[in-house]
Amino acid sequence: MTDMPDTTLTGDPSHDAPGAHGDDAAGYYVPGSPIADTKSPGGPIDERWQTRKFEARLVNPANRRKLDIIIVGTGLAGGSAAATLGEAGYNVKSFCYQDSPRRAHSIAAQGGINAAKNYKEDGDSVHRLFYDTVKGGDYRSRESNVYRLAEVSTNIIDQCVAQGVPFAREYGGLLDNRSFGGVQVSRTFYARGQTGQQLLIGAYQALERQVAAGTVTQYTRHEMLELIVVDGKARGIIARDLVTGEIETHLADVVVLASGGYGNVFFLSTNAMGSNVTAAWRAHRKGAYMANPCYTQIHPTCIPVTGSHQSKLTLMSESLRNDGRIWVPKKKADCEKDPRDIPEEDRDYYLERIYPSFGNLVPRDIASRAAKNVCDEGRGVGPEVEGVRRGVYLDFSAAIERLGRDGIEEKYDNLFDMYARITGENPYETPMRIYPAVHYVMGGLWVDYDLQSTIPGLFVTGEANFSDHGANRLGASALMQGLADGYFVLPHTIRDYLADGPFEKIEESHPAVVEAKKAVEDRVAHFLGTSGTRSVDSYHRELGNIMWEYCGMERTEDGLKKAIDLIRTLKDDFWRNVKVLGTNDSLNQSLEKAGRVADFMELGELMCIDALNRRESCGGHFRAESQTEDGEALRHDDQFAYVAAWEFATDPDVAEGMGTPVLHKEDLVYTAIEMKQRSYK
Amino acid sequence: MAASGIIFIGFVLLHMYGNLKAFSGHDAYNEYAEHLRTIGEPMLPREGLLWIIRAVLIVSLVVHVYSAAKLWRRSNHARTQRYVVKKNLASSFSSRWMRWGGLTILLFLIWHLVNFTIGKVNVSGGATNDPYNLLVDTFDTWWMTIIYLVAMFALGMHLHHGVWSSAQTLGLTNNARARRNAKALGWIVAVVIAGGFSLVPIFVLAGVITK
Amino acid sequence: MKVTLKIWRQPDSVSPGAMHTYELDGVSEDMSFLEMLDVLNEDLIVKGEDPVAFDSDCREGICGMCGLMINGQAHGPEVTTTCQLHMRSFKDGDEIVIEPWRSDAFPVVKDLVVDRGAFDRIIQAGGFISVNTGSAPEAHSVPVPREDAIRAFNVATCIGCGACVAACPNGSASLFMGAKITHLGELPQGQPERDSRVVGMVAQHDAEGFGGCTNIGECTAACPKEIPLDVISRLNWDLHAALRHGH
Numbered sequence A: 001m002t003d004m005p006d007t008t009l010t011g012d013p014s015h016d017a018p019g020a021h022g023d024d025a026a027g028y029y030v031p032g033s034p035i036a037d038t039k040s041p042g043g044p045i046d047e048r049w050q051t052r053k054f055e056a057r058l059v060n061p062a063n064r065r066k067l068d069i070i071i072v073g074t075g076l077a078g079g080s081a082a083a084t085l086g087e088a089g090y091n092v093k094s095f096c097y098q099d100s101p102r103r104a105h106s107i108a109a110q111g112g113i114n115a116a117k118n119y120k121e122d123g124d125s126v127h128r129l130f131y132d133t134v135k136g137g138d139y140r141s142r143e144s145n146v147y148r149l150a151e152v153s154t155n156i157i158d159q160c161v162a163q164g165v166p167f168a169r170e171y172g173g174l175l176d177n178r179s180f181g182g183v184q185v186s187r188t189f190y191a192r193g194q195t196g197q198q199l200l201i202g203a204y205q206a207l208e209r210q211v212a213a214g215t216v217t218q219y220t221r222h223e224m225l226e227l228i229v230v231d232g233k234a235r236g237i238i239a240r241d242l243v244t245g246e247i248e249t250h251l252a253d254v255v256v257l258a259s260g261g262y263g264n265v266f267f268l269s270t271n272a273m274g275s276n277v278t279a280a281w282r283a284h285r286k287g288a289y290m291a292n293p294c295y296t297q298i299h300p301t302c303i304p305v306t307g308s309h310q311s312k313l314t315l316m317s318e319s320l321r322n323d324g325r326i327w328v329p330k331k332k333a334d335c336e337k338d339p340r341d342i343p344e345e346d347r348d349y350y351l352e353r354i355y356p357s358f359g360n361l362v363p364r365d366i367a368s369r370a371a372k373n374v375c376d377e378g379r380g381v382g383p384e385v386e387g388v389r390r391g392v393y394l395d396f397s398a399a400i401e402r403l404g405r406d407g408i409e410e411k412y413d414n415l416f417d418m419y420a421r422i423t424g425e426n427p428y429e430t431p432m433r434i435y436p437a438v439h440y441v442m443g444g445l446w447v448d449y450d451l452q453s454t455i456p457g458l459f460v461t462g463e464a465n466f467s468d469h470g471a472n473r474l475g476a477s478a479l480m481q482g483l484a485d486g487y488f489v490l491p492h493t494i495r496d497y498l499a500d501g502p503f504e505k506i507e508e509s510h511p512a513v514v515e516a517k518k519a520v521e522d523r524v525a526h527f528l529g530t531s532g533t534r535s536v537d538s539y540h541r542e543l544g545n546i547m548w549e550y551c552g553m554e555r556t557e558d559g560l561k562k563a564i565d566l567i568r569t570l571k572d573d574f575w576r577n578v579k580v581l582g583t584n585d586s587l588n589q590s591l592e593k594a595g596r597v598a599d600f601m602e603l604g605e606l607m608c609i610d611a612l613n614r615r616e617s618c619g620g621h622f623r624a625e626s627q628t629e630d631g632e633a634l635r636h637d638d639q640f641a642y643v644a645a646w647e648f649a650t651d652p653d654v655a656e657g658m659g660t661p662v663l664h665k666e667d668l669v670y671t672a673i674e675m676k677q678r679s680y681k
Numbered sequence B: 001m002a003a004s005g006i007i008f009i010g011f012v013l014l015h016m017y018g019n020l021k022a023f024s025g026h027d028a029y030n031e032y033a034e035h036l037r038t039i040g041e042p043m044l045p046r047e048g049l050l051w052i053i054r055a056v057l058i059v060s061l062v063v064h065v066y067s068a069a070k071l072w073r074r075s076n077h078a079r080t081q082r083y084v085v086k087k088n089l090a091s092s093f094s095s096r097w098m099r100w101g102g103l104t105i106l107l108f109l110i111w112h113l114v115n116f117t118i119g120k121v122n123v124s125g126g127a128t129n130d131p132y133n134l135l136v137d138t139f140d141t142w143w144m145t146i147i148y149l150v151a152m153f154a155l156g157m158h159l160h161h162g163v164w165s166s167a168q169t170l171g172l173t174n175n176a177r178a179r180r181n182a183k184a185l186g187w188i189v190a191v192v193i194a195g196g197f198s199l200v201p202i203f204v205l206a207g208v209i210t211k
Numbered sequence C: 001m002k003v004t005l006k007i008w009r010q011p012d013s014v015s016p017g018a019m020h021t022y023e024l025d026g027v028s029e030d031m032s033f034l035e036m037l038d039v040l041n042e043d044l045i046v047k048g049e050d051p052v053a054f055d056s057d058c059r060e061g062i063c064g065m066c067g068l069m070i071n072g073q074a075h076g077p078e079v080t081t082t083c084q085l086h087m088r089s090f091k092d093g094d095e096i097v098i099e100p101w102r103s104d105a106f107p108v109v110k111d112l113v114v115d116r117g118a119f120d121r122i123i124q125a126g127g128f129i130s131v132n133t134g135s136a137p138e139a140h141s142v143p144v145p146r147e148d149a150i151r152a153f154n155v156a157t158c159i160g161c162g163a164c165v166a167a168c169p170n171g172s173a174s175l176f177m178g179a180k181i182t183h184l185g186e187l188p189q190g191q192p193e194r195d196s197r198v199v200g201m202v203a204q205h206d207a208e209g210f211g212g213c214t215n216i217g218e219c220t221a222a223c224p225k226e227i228p229l230d231v232i233s234r235l236n237w238d239l240h241a242a243l244r245h246g247h
């Protein structure tokens, strides 16, 4: 996205003048005190991390063995942290819900990982990666964190290569790079279309090495269901052994959440079936603020939904847009026709038409919204699902003519195969059909420069934190962030906290521990005891539909308010009428899902409130009320240049007690970069 | 397992060469049988080399059968609950028959030694002190030839998989081409050995080789 | 379309299991195999019967969580993972037999779910390169011939699904192990620990109760990532070399 021309925001091009509206979310939230990151040392941006590393206190090696660290999650963020802290000599407990740490959803990342190595000598640098990331995030991220991310990015590649990650190489034996997501420099390292897999296996192997060394204990098929907070500090978790059903208490000096993203609140997404918000949400309920929950990335090139049986969506790499042309029929009547029978003049290459200079390569959010618009107009293609055709063509016939079938095969073969397998259509003969899908969440638990949440002793890494990506993440930057957090940031910042430890030992009989465990047991008992009529999945699907409809690619005040009402009604019904069979004392997948869906409902409500509050369009968040005359996103830096950090409030009158959330604002101040408005025309 | 198997292969090749002497007639064959007993003299005592070979073969046999039994046991323990439905997709018939085929060879081997070496049994009741005549008498009996041919079929199958398998076990098939070659070699060795051994009995039965 | 499903049901690892028959109507050929089972489960829940437990997570063929024996074939009739198998590979009226991976080293947890912890323990026994975070040299200090990097990548695509074990008549995990040994052994970074790696992994493999490899080749035919048999040759080569070196 660096190649987008910048137009500094001058004057007021909007219909919706800043400040012209009051407070959209009034009544849905309570204003709170401002919040600030107090850990970033200040000073020149390129010295901050060095300073912080130096100032963070050290832990005597002899003491490390006595310090217990719980890490929830074994993806890039959690696996790398567990391995590194194990190597340092701490006593680590690592948790994941899958049967092996190697299966965390980081495994699914295809495209690559960015790093400012400047191996191509094409003008890349730490500062440029920093700049691109802040700008790509639409100036809604914290600059200190992003700079550090760019800074440590180079170490990641060194570390991974040493672990044996088989990155693509050139003939001379040196590492290859490609450009990704529309940036002008080649800084993306990749391992064919399976970069996430290879990076995760590297971290996983490092983790298993520590398991063998005895520094890490691995708890697979364990789900964290509650955070234990004692005297204001995070001191452990309650986890359920998914095989035996046992509700276990695990105590520690510090807890790290690396539990991934919550895109599954939409039911259909490119996330794994088990991806959930439970770990983060439980922490949120215990006092960790949730930041910018409404920032969702919707990826334009996914395989469309085929029917109501659909359980998840599959991403097709963004690189396809380099050669494929996107179109829909001009006339609704043509939508059922075989696309090959639709003559050129009846096709609407809408991206090329609306964005002549960027055409099919406009950023993810723009491409996604445009696809939604044409389908809403009734010009979508493919099978009708619930009365609407949701799909647009991604046509390679011109590229096949130009490069030959072999040329296309060489570039995209595995993607074409995957498409053929899933759809049963041959994309060499008929155009592919694609549609946007939820892919990533920029929102997450609020953390300071040390990656510590608002609960002392609770650190959050990877996609689970509100991260370095602002309102929109650039391609190949999530892998970078996960590994930066886990290998190079957290191990330094956590020691400052642990330098005060070991903390006072707590017993399992401590009231806070008992209370946390009881809460979990009660919830389990409630689900199993409710003799309702509806399956968990049916609720999840309905929640997903509400979220997608009203809190998806385009959001409006009315829609969001409606969504909040719908979710509240659904939530009430869920608690009264859900049907979970089986028992607690064995593998019970319905029970696992029930807990996750319960938390998604509450999160969904908060996401809508956050979206309602943010009456501006930025990155992945598009408010219909805030657009330029030609329908482009319009930010309001004067009102919304802040991180919205939400505090959970309890209301005993509501099911499960979710009250009106409190909004704390962290102002975003840029010293090393100037705020600009994006434009793609 | 691979080492002992390869020793067997070497042995059966030599053995087959000897058997084919039957085509050169009574005297050449007996001379060869006698020669086997006198090689190396006077450095070695009479039958010295033969005993060395026998010792190596016996040790190999013990190793081979022991490893086979161990593998068999391991695989039985590795899957105690069988599939209700299980398809074979890539495996050759010979690879799946290694154990039963090996057992067939073992049984045959015992009979074979009783027949020609230890017991010297002449099923037609004739003399047993003349190797050539013993051979012709044996294979003039149709069911002896059948037993022998069945055993050779089993041996052929064993070798078809065994040759490629030992190449793989020794780590010599590190790429697709080496793998194809090893499999081709398996066919060749199997056909040459099983075929070569079968010629003599067939020709005896057909009356080409006679006393 | 309509299918008849014969599914192994087993309440937990200790209780005995048995095949149960279910009829399922209204199956669309666009459904993935697992979505078909989702539909069955929704039906079962409505009827008040315990849904069928099976594993899956990414549902895009990369995490290795899914894995069912379908009509006697690991991951079913196509060369892919169970989650990427679609119902268009079946016909109306088909009978489909579904069983869990059968291996004593992968005990059944429930119904079609098995415990593949043995794979983690094999990796713990040496399937890594020992390099502490922060101690790595500059990535370009060691060039890797492109061919070696490609071969390492090709076998590093193993997803640890266990289909090779499930399909192997001996219940051996040699393909899985060979894939890791080849991946790391192909790279310069993997050389220092090459001997101890293979010895450690093989010892753990045997201790877990996997069978011995007799080079039958069912594993590679079932492998969704088409890991070739040469990795087993490589494993044997490295093992002999390590033993020669006195390990």
Ligand SMILES: Cc1cc2nc3c(=O)[nH]c(=O)nc-3n(C[C@H](O)[C@H](O)[C@H](O)COP(=O)(O)OP(=O)(O)OC[C@H]3O[C@@H](n4cnc5c(N)ncnc54)[C@H](O)[C@@H]3O)c2cc1C
Pocket (backbone or CB within 6 Å): A072, A073, A074, A075, A076, A077, A078, A095, A096, A097, A098, A101, A103, A104, A105, A106, A107, A108, A109, A110, A111, A112, A113, A195, A196, A222, A223, A224, A225, A258, A259, A260, A261, A270, A271, A272, A275, A276, A278, A279, A315, A439, A440, A461, A462, A463, A464, A475, A476, A477, A478, A479, A480, A482
């Ligand atoms: C299809 C796809 C393609 C992508 N491609 C790219 C790309 O090319 N480049 C890029 O940079 N990014 C990409 N991303 C984004 C990136 O992969 C993710 O953001 C990143 O991997 C997240 O890593 P993580 O470690 O934070 O979480 P995850 O890898 O999701 O790990 C979460 C971990 O938490 C555990 N967990 C979760 N909840 C609980 C609980 N309650 N109890 C116990 N354990 C729990 C899980 O078991 C798992 O181990 C892609 C994402 C998807 C979905």
Ligand code: HEM
Pocket (backbone or CB within 6 Å): B001, B002, B003, B004, B005, B006, B008, B009, B012, B061, B064, B065, B068, B069, B071, B095, B098, B099, B101, B102, B103, B105, B106, B109, B158, B159, B161, B162, B163, B165, B166, B169, C214, C215
């Ligand atoms: C004495 C009777 C024999 C028995 C019981 C026997 C049994 C076996 C068994 C069980 C195997 C294991 C491989 C597998 O299961 O796939 C095997 C392998 C093999 N056998 Fe035999 N066998 C016998 C005789 C022979 C003979 C006479 C030869 C050669 C002429 C031979 C050559 C081989 C070879 C080359 C292998 C492959 C070794 C490897 O894979 O490492 N065997 N045998």
Ligand code: SF4
Pocket (backbone or CB within 6 Å): C157, C158, C159, C160, C161, C162, C163, C164, C165, C175, C176, C179, C219, C222, C223, C224, C225, C226, C227
């Ligand atoms: S080798 Fe193939 S079948 Fe075996 S675990 Fe790896 S991917 Fe699965």
Ligand code: FES
Pocket (backbone or CB within 6 Å): C055, C056, C057, C058, C059, C060, C061, C062, C063, C064, C065, C066, C067, C081, C082, C083, C084, C159
């Ligand atoms: S569910 Fe991940 S590979 Fe099938």
